[in-house]
Structure formats: structure tokens, C-alpha cells
Amino acid sequence: MKTRTIKKDKVNVITLGCSKNxxxxxxIITQLRANDYNVVHDSNDFANIIIVNTCGFIDLAKxxxxxxxxxxxxxxxxxxxxxxxxxxxxxxxxxxxxxxxIPEVDAFFGTLELPALLAKLNADYRQELIGERVLTTxxxxxxxxxxxxxxxxxxxxxxxxxxxxxxxxSIESLxxxxxxxxxxxxxxxxxxxxxxxxxxxxxxxxxxxxxxxDALCAVDxxxxxxxxxxxxxxxxxxxxxxxxxxxKICKYLDIPLQHASDTVLERMRRQTTRQEQADLIRYARxxxxxxxxxxxxxxxxxxxxxxxxxxxxxFIEEMKFDRVGVFxxxxxxxxxxxxxxxxxxxxTKAERAGRVMELQQDISLEHNENMVGKTYKVLFDRxxxxxxxxxxxxxxxxxxxxxxxxxxxxxxxxGDFAMVTITEAGEYDLQGKVVS
Numbered sequence: 001m002k003t004r005t006i007k008k009d010k011v012n013v014i015t016l017g018c019s020k021n022x023x024x025x026x027x028i029i030t031q032l033r034a035n036d037y038n039v040v041h042d043s044n045d046f047a048n049i050i051i052v053n054t055c056g057f058i059d060l061a062k063x064x065x066x067x068x069x070x071x072x073x074x075x076x077x078x079x080x081x082x083x084x085x086x087x088x089x090x091x092x093x094x095x096x097x098x099x100x101x102i103p104e105v106d107a108f109f110g111t112l113e114l115p116a117l118l119a120k121l122n123a124d125y126r127q128e129l130i131g132e133r134v135l136t137t138x139x140x141x142x143x144x145x146x147x148x149x150x151x152x153x154x155x156x157x158x159x160x161x162x163x164x165x166x167x168x169x170s171i172e173s174l175x176x177x178x179x180x181x182x183x184x185x186x187x188x189x190x191x192x193x194x195x196x197x198x199x200x201x202x203x204x205x206x207x208x209x210x211x212x213x214d215a216l217c218a219v220d221x222x223x224x225x226x227x228x229x230x231x232x233x234x235x236x237x238x239x240x241x242x243x244x245x246x247x248k249i250c251k252y253l254d255i256p257l258q259h260a261s262d263t264v265l266e267r268m269r270r271q272t273t274r275q276e277q278a279d280l281i282r283y284a285r286x287x288x289x290x291x292x293x294x295x296x297x298x299x300x301x302x303x304x305x306x307x308x309x310x311x312x313x314x315f316i317e318e319m320k321f322d323r324v325g326v327f328x329x330x331x332x333x334x335x336x337x338x339x340x341x342x343x344x345x346x347x348t349k350a351e352r353a354g355r356v357m358e359l360q361q362d363i364s365l366e367h368n369e370n371m372v373g374k375t376y377k378v379l380f381d382r383x384x385x386x387x388x389x390x391x392x393x394x395x396x397x398x399x400x401x402x403x404x405x406x407x408x409x410x411x412x413x414x415g416d417f418a419m420v421t422i423t424e425a426g427e428y429d430l431q432g433k434v435v436s
Contacts, residue, residue: 009082010038011121012047014072015136016065017055019143019192019228021088022136025053028087028114030133035123041136048082051117054090056162058330065090073104085109087117089162111163112148131177138381140415141188141224141397142181146174146212150194152231154258155269155337156301156329159194166195168203175215182221185415188379189216189225190396196230197239207236217248223417224379226396228254233271235280240287250393251288255280256296260315261308264301269336274315281319292394294323297356300349301329302340309352316359322367323400324360326353361427368401368425375435378403378420380412388412390420403430410434 011032015025025041028051032039040047050072054065069086076084083106091098092110099108109117115125135142149164150157178189193199200208216225225248227239232255243249259265260274284291297312316324328349331342380390381397387404390412395401403420405412412418412434420432 010047011049013041014052023143023145026133034126051085054088056090056093073102076104092162132180139185142186143192144189147193158332171212178219187223192228210238210242213242217246226250230255244288251291254294258298261311264308292322296325298327299352300344320363326356365427371422372425375421
């Protein structure tokens with residue numbers, strides 16, 4: 001007598017967007033695996049259930065998210081998969097219209113609706129798993145999300161519409177999570193939030209990032225702590241004192257400034273000025289002389305004139321940032337900027353973005369050439385094309401410079417630190433030789 005084989009469900013979680021979305025996906029995977037689901041992440045392997053974790057930050061991200069949903073909706077309509085679920089920022093913001101336009105999707109969920117998503121899959125939300133998660137990054141580094149949401153009112157940004165108001169996680173819960181991550185081999189914590197410096201105001205009635213950093217530095221096994229996404233207005237400068245005092249904190253700060261023209265900053269509602277930004281960067285470099293500053297600028301904001309853009313370029317040349325990223329303005333409905341005339345042409349936005357990166361390329365080369373002959377502690381992430389590829393404390397994964405070591409001449413273990421003397425420098429990458 002033949003027995004019928006019951007096919008076990010397999011779930012593929014597709015992550016689009018930023019590291020904050022990645023942490024959300026890791027929590028989805030952790031919860032589903034605790035419910036005995038077979039779950040993979042961004043995999044080409046066959047899975048009969050797809051969960052798309054979307055991004056809705058700017059036009060290009062929204063387009064990628066919609067295209068991904070439509071691609072899997074088409075596969076589902078042809079019988080290639082059984083179920084399709086959508087979560088994340090785009091789903092939070094446009095749920096009603098997406099349900100109407102893409103009816104093949106079985107259900108849409110917002111950014112804070114993980115329990116509802118799990119219930120749809122007949123899975124229990126395990127409260128005891130909070131702070132524990134499966135990593136999709138290399139096992140030696142992990143993102144640590146210290147808060148949700150944002151209370152800022154920048155005129156170009158739709159994040160508060162998708163992520164809600166700022167909610168800090170407690171220091172105790174974050175230390176517990178950090179200890180778990182250290183226990184599974186994580187050596188580098190990358191602190192992320194929509195707005196890092198606002199941390200603690202809701203829970204402790206004060207900006208408590210320095211206290212959190214001290215608590216995380218006490219966790220055994222964690223060797224690097226990196227800070228991402230700090231807001232320049234009313235910046236708690238005691239963070240720099242903590243950075244200078246605590247050797248585990250990387251001499252690195254990601255602080256998106258967005259612009260340097262006072263008139264553009266005012267239209268953006270950034271609550272800061274060019275002079276205040278310059279003073280903050282100079283103060284940071286005084287307290288932490290070797291700090292690497294990463295920033296992001298937004299070009300093509302409504303009304304941006306050539307003169308205002310030139311002010312930005314002059315500022316970049318003056319401040320000589322270590323790392324720079326650039327976005328082209330995206331006209332986001334329901335933001336205050338949407339009420340302005342999106343009068344900078346797409347061609348001009350692209351041209352200005354290119355000019356910023358060309359300018360930064362020369363600055364980056366100058367910084368890198370100054371590193372030649374010096375020795376740095378390097379954390380190695382992967383092996384690629386005959387090279388071991390790592391990073392100094394001045395570089396975050398995937399977005400910053402890398403150090404290449406010839407695998408034919410030197411050997412290092414992935415996920416380990418080694419001291420490397422820099423021998424060659426390019427605009428964005430370095431080459432070096434292991435010395436210990």
C-alpha cells in the first residue's frame with residue numbers, strides 16, 4: 001500500500017532596502033524556524049511560500065519593491081508558488097492600493113505586524129525569542145537595532161509615515177541581545193536606528209546613547225561597536241568623549257548631513273545650519289583625532305539652485321569627509337516637501353550626484369594615500385578573486401572601503417582580526433600585507 005507524501009512548506013524571505021529591514025527579516029526567520037518552518041533568505045532555491053520585505057524610502061526603492069512583488073505574483077498566478085506575503089515599509093504605506101493593484105498577494109502586513117504575519121502562517125509568536133535571531137550577515141558581525149521610528153519632521157522624508165514615532169529599546173534588552181550575539185560568534189556590533197542620537201529620550205527622559213555604549217562595551221566577546229545614522233541637530237557631543245574613552249567603539253560615525261546650504265537646510269527642515277554642522281565635525285575631530293566621518297547628501301531638492309549646490313560642493317571640499325554617499329531627491333507624497341514644486345530636472349539631479357561623487361573620489365584617494373605604510377587592525381569578511389577582503393575600524397561593511405590581502409602571499413581566517421600594513425591605495429580600496 002502506497003502512502004501519500006505530504007510536502008513540507010518552505011519559506012523564502014526576500015529582503016529589500018536597508019539594514020533595519022534586514023534585522024526585521026532575521027526576526028521573521030527566527031520566529032518561523034522556532035515554529036519548525038524550513039526558511040531560507042534571498043535564496044534561488046525553490047520555496048513554495050514567499051515573503052517579500054519591502055522598502056519604500058525613495059522612488060528607486062519603491063520601484064524595486066513593486067517589481068519584486070509583481071514578479072512573484074506572476075509566478076504565483078502560473079502555479080509556481082503557493083503563497084505570497086508582503087511586509088515592510090512599502091506595505092505599511094501603500095497597503096490599500098497594493099491590495100487593489102496586486103490581488104495575487106495573499107496578505108499585506110505593516111512594519112510592526114510580525115505577530116499577524118506569523119498567525120497567517122499558523123505560527124506562534126514566541127516572546128521568549130526577542131533578542132535572539134538568526135543572522136543573515138557573516139557570523140562575525142551583526143546589526144543591532146536600538147530603536148524604531150523617528151520623531152523628526154524633515155520635509156523630504158517619509159520614514160515616520162512608515163515606521164511611526166521613535167521608540168527606544170531598553171538598555172537591559174539590548175545588552176541581553178548583544179550577549180546572545182557574542183555567544184554565537186559576533187565580534188562587531190553595528191548600531192542602527194532611524195535616528196541614533198534620539199535614543200533614550202522616551203524611556204529615560206534624556207539622550208542615553210553614551211550609557212548604552214558603556215553597557216555594550218562591557219559585553220565579553222564584542223570587540224568593535226560601530227555607530228550608524230546619527231542626526232546632527234542637538235547632537236549629544238558626550239558621545240565623542242565615550243568614543244575616545246572606550247577602545248571597543250570604532251572611531252567612526254555615520255552622520256547624514258543632507259546638505260550644506262542654509263537655505264536648502266531650512267527648506268528641508270533640518271533644524272541646523274552649515275556653520276553648526278562644520279563646528280560639530282571639527283569638535284568630533286578634536287576629541288577623537290582619528291575619527292572617520294561618513295555622511296550622506298541629498299541633491300536636487302525642490303528649488304536647489306546652482307549656487308546652493310555649489311555651496312554644498314565647497315563644504316565637501318572644506319570638510320574632507322572620509323566617506324560620502326549621495327541620493328537624488330525623490331518627491332514623496334504626504335511629506336511637506338511634496339507641497340513644493342519638484343523643479344530640478346532628473347538630468348540635473350543625476351549630473352549633480354555625479355559631481356559630488358567625482359569630488360569625493362579625489363578626497364577619498366588623498367585619505368587612502370595617507371594610510372600607505374601604516375599598520376591597522378583589520379577584520380576579514382570574505383575571500384574573493386584571490387584576495388582576503390577585510391575592513392579597518394574606519395569602514396562599515398558593504399558601503400565603505402575595503403582592504404585586500406593577496407591570498408597567495410598571506411593567510412588569514414575569515415571572521416578574525418589581523419594587523420595589516422597598507423602597501424597600496426586606490427580611490428576606494430587598499431592593499432596590504434599581514435604583519436601579525
